[in-house]
Amino acid sequence: MNGLCENAVNTLKPVTVNFSSQLILNVQASIQGCGSVNLRNAILNFDSSDDIQYNFFNSANMPITADAAANIQSSGTYFIQGTKS
Numbered sequence: 001m002n003g004l005c006e007n008a009v010n011t012l013k014p015v016t017v018n019f020s021s022q023l024i025l026n027v028q029a030s031i032q033g034c035g036s037v038n039l040r041n042a043i044l045n046f047d048s049s050d051d052i053q054y055n056f057f058n059s060a061n062m063p064i065t066a067d068a069a070a071n072i073q074s075s076g077t078y079f080i081q082g083t084k085s
Helices: none
Strands: 052-057 079-084
Touching: none
Parallel strands: none
Antiparallel strands: 052 079
16 A cells, blocks of 8 residues: 555565666767777777676677777777676
């Protein structure tokens, strides 16, 4: 009633919720280069520590390796995902 759950006396169980803190990833909308570009250079707040893992994807949403992301030679749309460890 009134937004409260009714339950038998002393049967409520504690619940613990674990969640990661929000990760803010600031990325330039576009980057340019002669010959090739490194997608890491698009990340304005790049964190080189082991706390964040970056994943890169092509326009088909297929993952590309970090080596491939460091040597993009064709224009297109790419995606970057940051995951906090």
